[in-house]
Amino acid sequence: MVILSPSILAADFTRLGEQMEKAEAGGNDYFHFDVMDGMFVPNISFGIPVLKSVRAFTKKTLDVHLMVQSPERYVDKFIDAGADILTVHQEACVPLEETVKHIHECGKKAGVAIKPHTDIQVLEPLYGVADMFLVMTVEPGFGGQEYMDFCTDKIKALRDDLSSKGLDTDIQVDGGITRDNIMTVLEAGANVIVMGSSVFKGDITDNAKFFSQLFKRYDKGEA
Numbered sequence: 736m737v738i739l740s741p742s743i744l745a746a747d748f749t750r751l752g753e754q755m756e757k758a759e760a761g762g763n764d765y766f767h768f769d770v771m772d773g774m775f776v777p778n779i780s781f782g783i784p785v786l787k788s789v790r791a792f793t794k795k796t797l798d799v800h801l802m803v804q805s806p807e808r809y810v811d812k813f814i815d816a817g818a819d820i821l822t823v824h825q826e827a828c829v830p831l832e833e834t835v836k837h838i839h840e841c842g843k844k845a846g847v848a849i850k851p852h853t854d855i856q857v858l859e860p861l862y863g864v865a866d867m868f869l870v871m872t873v874e875p876g877f878g879g880q881e882y883m884d885f886c887t888d889k890i891k892a893l894r895d896d897l898s899s900k901g902l903d904t905d906i907q908v909d910g911g912i913t914r915d916n917i918m919t920v921l922e923a924g925a926n927v928i929v930m931g932s933s934v935f936k937g938d939i940t941d942n943a944k945f946f947s948q949l950f951k952r953y954d955k956g957e958a
């Protein structure tokens with residue numbers, strides 16, 4: 736099943752609730768919540784208090800992407816604030832398997848992310864352990880960047896490798912996904928699609944509707 740996860744990083748924060756309602760009216764599945772610490776990535780976004788407010792506002796699955804050095808320090812706090820899925824970066828988290836297991840012990844889903852230049856092989860020890868793998872398709876840190884074309888082969892290779900081992904783990908893609916390249920990432924095997932600008936810039940409801948309907952057709956083999 737293909738899932739739409741609009742990234743609120745691209746929303747107007749003075750109207751966040753209103754803009755989330757507009758996305759929901761178009762039919763999203765998750766909301767993607769990008770946490771940046773100014774260390775692991777060269778930018779700072781938002782954190783725990785904002786997540787608490789968002790949690791109180793929506794029943795949608797909250798998919799939290801921790802672009803944070805040593806994210807294991809903050810996992811419990813984000814869970815308390817209402818995260819449903821916590822994704823940590825392989826490059827930033829040394830006790831990686833322990834952190835994934837801890838997230839599971841807390842009853843939440845765990846994702847493991849890699850940056851564009853990190854090889855997919857580093858994910859292999861997490862096969863069958865993590866619920867989702869996030870293949871970044873831009874350098875993490877900023878919304879509105881261009882999709883890095885070489886990442887398509889990484890998505891394909893990861894999907895093939897998982898399938899060859901009998902696994903159908905979710906593959907999330909994040910960064911620069913648009914109406915122009917969406918079919919490329921779907922056909923490569925991604926099924927959890929993060930979109931910031933492509934949902935929140937322009938008519939939010941229309942954008943979310945366009946992608947959610949496309950994903951339904953794709954699931955039925957009609958797109």
Ligand code: DX5
Pocket residue numbers: 742744745767769800873874875876877878879880909910911912929930931932933
């Ligand atoms: C980048 C973030 C992304 C970003 C995607 O570091 O992880 O989630 O918001 O934004 P777009 O879709 O605009 O590239």
Ligand code: ZN
Pocket residue numbers: 742767768769800909929
């Ligand atoms: Zn993200």
